[in-house]
Amino acid sequence: MLSLSHLQPLFAFAATLDLKNPEAAREALEQEFPFSGEAIQALRADMVQQLEAGSICNRGQDPLRFSRVVKPSTDSLQFSVDAVLMNGAGPRHCHPQGEIDLCFALDGKPTFDGNPEGWTVYGEESIHIPTVAGGTMLILYLLPDGALEFLS
Numbered sequence: 001m002l003s004l005s006h007l008q009p010l011f012a013f014a015a016t017l018d019l020k021n022p023e024a025a026r027e028a029l030e031q032e033f034p035f036s037g038e039a040i041q042a043l044r045a046d047m048v049q050q051l052e053a054g055s056i057c058n059r060g061q062d063p064l065r066f067s068r069v070v071k072p073s074t075d076s077l078q079f080s081v082d083a084v085l086m087n088g089a090g091p092r093h094c095h096p097q098g099e100i101d102l103c104f105a106l107d108g109k110p111t112f113d114g115n116p117e118g119w120t121v122y123g124e125e126s127i128h129i130p131t132v133a134g135g136t137m138l139i140l141y142l143l144p145d146g147a148l149e150f151l152s
Contacts, residue, residue, distance in 0.1 A: 002043075002046060002047065002050060002056070002069050002070075002081075002083070003046075004070060004075055004076065006043070006046070007070070007076070007081065008075075009033075009039075010033065010142070011076055011077040011079055011142075012077065013028075013029070013032050013033070014029075014077075014079060014100055014142055015077045015078075015079075017029070017100070017121075019097065019098025019099075019100075019121065019122075019123055019124055019144070020098075020123055020124055021123070022098065022121040022122055022123040022126070023121070025098075025100070025121045026119045026120065026121040029100065029119045029121070030118070030119055033119075035117070035118040035119065040102070043102070043140070044104045044138075047083065047104065047138055047140065048104075048106070048138065050083075051083075051085065051138060055067075056069065056083040057083050057084065057085040057138070062087060062088070063086060063087045063088025063089065063090075063132070064084065064085075064086055064088065064089075064090045065084070065085040065086075066082055066083065066084045066085070067082065067083050068080065068081075068082055069081040069082060069083050069140075071146065072143075072145050072146040078144060078145050078146075079142045079143060079144060079145075079146075080141075080142070080143045080145075080146030081140060081141065081142055081143075082140075082141040082143070083138065083139070083140055083141075084138075084139045084141060085106075085136065085137075085138050085139075086112075086130070086131075086132040086136065086137050086139060087110070087132055087135065087136040087137075088131065088132060089129055089130070089131040089132075090129065090130040090131070091129070091150050091151075092127065092128070092129045092150070092151045092152070093127070093128070093130075093148055093149060093150045093151055094125065094126070094127045094148070094149040094151055095122045095123075095124065095125070095126050095127075095143070095147065095148065096124065096125060096147040096148075096149060097124055097143070097144035097145060097147045098121065098122055098123050098124045098126070098144060099121070099122040099126070099141060099142070099143055099148075100119070100120075100121050100141070100142040100143075101119070101120040101121070101122075101139055101140070101141055101142075102118075102119060102139065102140040102142075103115070103116075103117045103118060103119075103120060103137050103138075103139045104117055104137060104138045104139070105117040105135060105136075105137055106135070106136040106137060106138055107135045107136045108134050108135020108136065109134050109135055110132050110133065110134045110135030110136060110137045111132070111133055111134055112130070112131070112132050112137055112139065113128060113130060113131055117137065127151065
């Protein structure tokens with residue numbers, strides 16, 4: 001599984017973000033953890049290795065396979081972390097406290113809700129149907145307190 005200790009710097013930084021301003025949070029994440037930088041690309045390699053080994057995204061079925069990587073805890077600064085492999089649409093849901101997504105393109109030229117690979121942030125109380133179009137993405141989702149409400 002992905003190492004909790006490798007995610008600690010991300011948890012510490014994410015805990016300082018104001019998810020009421022998702023664009024500013026996304027810009028701050030890109031500044032602190034550049035998508036093309038060594039740390040994020042090492043995380044990509046680790047996630048792809050874990051995917052190929054079957055230790056993440058081993059639940060569900062296409063177009064949405066997923067796994068819980070970390071439950072909210074004091075070690076994760078109350079963030080939950082999920083890994084999701086997508087090549088279509090997922091269920092409509094609400095982010096009561098916001099959501100931080102790190103999206104990696106695996107094939108094609110995929111977008112996540114119209115955004116290219118990289119950081120995507122949703123604000124508090126945001127609602128969407130997460131959709132990957134144009135290929136496949138491996139996505140790391142961080143949820144404050146694991147807060148997520150599925151909607152019909």
